[in-house]
Amino acid sequence: xxxxxxxxxxxxxxxxxxxxxxxxxxxxxxxxxxxxxxxxxxxxxxxxxxxxxxxxxxxxxxxxxxxxxxxxxxxxxxxxxxxxxxxxxxxxxxxxxxxxxxxxxxxxxxxxxxxxxxxxxxxxxxxxxxxxxxxxxxxxxxxxxxxxxxxxxxxxxxxxxxxxxxxxxxxxxxxxxxxxxx
Numbered sequence: 001x002x003x004x005x006x007x008x009x010x011x012x013x014x015x016x017x018x019x020x021x022x023x024x025x026x027x028x029x030x031x032x033x034x035x036x037x038x039x040x041x042x043x044x045x046x047x048x049x050x051x052x053x054x055x056x057x058x059x060x061x062x063x064x065x066x067x068x069x070x071x072x073x074x075x076x077x078x079x080x081x082x083x084x085x086x087x088x089x090x091x092x093x094x095x096x097x098x099x100x101x102x103x104x105x106x107x108x109x110x111x112x113x114x115x116x117x118x119x120x121x122x123x124x125x126x127x128x129x130x131x132x133x134x135x136x137x138x139x140x141x142x143x144x145x146x147x148x149x150x151x152x153x154x155x156x157x158x159x160x161x162x163x164x165x166x167x168x169x170x171x172x173x174x175x176x177x178x179x180x181x182x
Contacts, residue, residue, distance in 0.1 A: 001020060001142075002166055002169050002170055002173065003063065003093065003096050003170070004016050004019050004023070004094060004142065004143065005146060005166060006063075006067055006162075006163075006166040007019040008094065008143050008146045008147055009155045009162055009163075009166075010070070010163070011089060013143055013144065013147040014089075014119075015089045015139060015141070016139075016142075016143035016146060016147065017090055017143050018089035018090045019089045019090070019092055019093035019159035020091060020093060020122050020139030020140065020142075020143060021090055021093065022089070022090040022091060022093025022095075022097065023093040023094070023096070023097045023135075023139065024123065024132065024135055024136060024139070025090075025093075025094050025097075026094050026095075026096070026097025026098040026100075026103065026129075027097060027103070027107075027135060028132070029098055030097075030098075030103045030104055030106075030107045031107055031128055031132075033104075033132070034066065034104070034107040034108055034111050035124070035128075037109065040094060046113070048128070048130030049101060052099065052101045052104065053074065053178065053180070054178060056096075056097045056099035056100045056101060056174075056177055057174045057175070057177040057178035058174065058178075059095055059099050059169070059172035059174070060096070060170050060174030060177060061171050061175065062174075063096070063170045063174075064166075064167045064168065064169070064170030064171030064172075064173075064174060065167065065171065066167070067163050067164075067166050067167035067170060068164055068168065068171070069167070070163050070167075076132065077165075085166060086151070086177065100149055100177075101177075102177075108128075110131070112157065114127060115127065121173070122156065130133045142154070149154070
């Protein structure tokens with residue numbers, strides 16, 4: 001959520017939506033390997049879980065440092081080369097979601113509690129579609145709210161502070177992730 005907030009403020013609605021699409025693509029990856037049973041293997045392997053956890057923490061810290069450093073500069077949204085960043089926004093959302101072990105644990109929790117071995121394939125698909133639909137509806141509403149002119153002006157007036165706050169939040173989340181137990 002912090003990444004979508006940051007990218008929407010820095011790159012506008014397009015950046016927020018692209019980041020959200022990356023997050024949704026990461027959700028599909030989590031869902032796919034959980035349905036196939038690979039998620040259970042990751043949740044049972046301390047080494048695999050730790051590798052995923054530390055990779056995710058390192059990525060969050062990297063994004064936080066980049067955001068914090070960007071806070072030292074005044075950014076004019078018109079100066080952004082949108083062609084160069086178009087794929088970057090998506091990739092950030094995708095990697096952020098994919099490297100987050102909580103995504104694995106969330107979907108494993110859903111699939112092990114709600115879906116039993118006797119659950120039909122159609123019921124499983126319905127659950128997956130509902131989860132993706134809820135997410136696909138939430139993110140655009142969130143981004144469009146953040147991109148409202150009044151909110152946008154408020155953020156632009158305090159851009160440097162916002163970049164530093166979100167940078168610190170991302171670094172904090174990365175450190176917290178690195179220090180969490182299974």
